[in-house]
Amino acid sequence: MREQLERRAFLLLLAAVTLAFGFILEPFWSSIFWACAVAVIFFPLQSLLVRYWGHRPNTNALVTLAICMTIVVIPVIFLTTAFVQEGILLYQRLDSGDIDPREMLIKLRDAFPIIDELLVEFGINPNDIRDQVISGVQVTSKFLAKETLTIGQNTFGFLISLALMMYLAFFLLRDGQTIKELMIKALPIGDDREQALFAKFVEVTRATVKGNLVVAIVQGALGGFIFWLLDIPAPLLWGVIMAFLSLIPAVGAALVWFPAGLYLYATGEWVSATVLMAYGAIIIGLADNVLRPILVGRDTKLPDYVVLFSTIGGISLFGINGFVIGPLVAALFMAVWQIFMTDFNDAP
Structure with missing residues (x-):
């Protein structure tokens, strides 16, 4: 009876500690997830290096990460930078009125009058739809443009997440097989x-x-x-x-x-x-x-x-x-x- 009680108490403690650890890691779930994805995707390359260079865990993992950085991470950083720059330019043109979504939608309405006719047949006021669409386009356009500004302002946080992801990916590449065997043994x-x-x-x-x-x-x-x-x-x-x-x-x-x-x-x-x-x-x-x-x-x-x-x-x-x-x-x-x-x- 006591043994059964101790077993249940331990399982309850195990669940509580695991949940608590999960909550502690919650801010880093995205970095952890992508570190796992990088390790899974590039593990065949890691295995290839082991086959030709021998068992050099640290060196093989570093070389694999360097290749990942070269073909994936660095191009993404350059692309993100260019994306932010064009997003800021778009926001400036929207804010100055150089690009006017209202005028654009009016041109669409004038070019396709059949749309208004179909709406009237279904008992819908085209002007109400037009005002709602124009308002939605303006809000959405400015939201997208402002989000690019936010991305630029959060560059430091992005770099921290990237560093954590690559750091964890190194250990997953190096010790992935051991971690997998431990999880199989534990579950x-x-x-x-x-x-x-x-x-x-x-x-x-x-x-x-x-x-x-x-x-x-x-x-x-x-x-x-x-x-x-x-x-x-x-x-x-x-x-x-x-x-x-x-x-x-x-x-x-x-x-x-x-x-x-x-x-x-x-x-x-x-x-x-x-x-x-x-x-x-x-x-x-x-x-x-x-x-x-x-x-x-x-x-x-x-x-x-x-x-x-x-x-x-x-x-x-x-x-x-x-x-x-x-x-x-x-x-x-x-x-x-x-x-x-x-x-x-x-x-x-």
């Missing part, structure tokens, strides 16, 4: 099940991060290029926004290039508008429709609709980190249920 789920879940975690993280980032980079670069070619203001800024939006499957970058094409039609730039619409539908859309299923859906073994809903849900709950966390949770959900059916229901 009371069953070694085979834990191995399967860890394998699924690695598989989905690699596929989601690499796949979504490749799609985002490709769509953002293609979108920024066509905006620059058509002399649309702030092409880099819109390219980065398209890259972020492309993390949302199916719609993504079209939320930028499609309204831009409509505006070009409304202002009489028919050639530029047609080029942008065709380019967006065929070239930018093709990058999403071809690359995403190959890089994300196929490797994660998730249906396209599950990838879509889990990505949107993840982003709505966890912000930018959700484009990985959402599909990861979905994949683990399906893996756990598959294990349950196999081990407990005698399902094949």
Whole structure:
């Protein structure tokens, strides 16, 4: 009886201490998550270095991190700097009235009067809709522009988070296998099940991060290029926004290039508008429709609709980190249920 009581008391203490430690680490969850992602993605490179250079844990981990910094982190820092600069310029043009969203939407309304006619048929006052849309565009535009200012002001915090992420990634790369074995030993789920879940975690993280980032980079670069070619203001800024939006499957970058094409039609730039619409539908859309299923859906073994809903849900709950966390949770959900059916229901 006493032994059972002691066991329960210890398990309660274990849960309490674990929760307390989790709360202590809460401010650093983003850095911890991305450190795990970096370690998972670049671990094959670490293994390759071990194979050719021998067992030099510190050196191999440092070289792997240096390569990660060169091909990922440094380009992202330069891109973020340029993004902030263009965002500040956009904010200044909005604040000075050089760019007037109200005038832009009036031009759209005049160019497409059929929209007003359809609204009247459904008993909706077009003027109310117009005022609401204009107000929303102004608020959203200035919000986005001010957010770029906030990013610039929070550079120090970003660098601290980046340093913590790389610091932890070093130890995860160096001692990852040992940490994995300790977790398997500690968790009371069953070694085979834990191995399967860890394998699924690695598989989905690699596929989601690499796949979504490749799609985002490709769509953002293609979108920024066509905006620059058509002399649309702030092409880099819109390219980065398209890259972020492309993390949302199916719609993504079209939320930028499609309204831009409509505006070009409304202002009489028919050639530029047609080029942008065709380019967006065929070239930018093709990058999403071809690359995403190959890089994300196929490797994660998730249906396209599950990838879509889990990505949107993840982003709505966890912000930018959700484009990985959402599909990861979905994949683990399906893996756990598959294990349950196999081990407990005698399902094949």
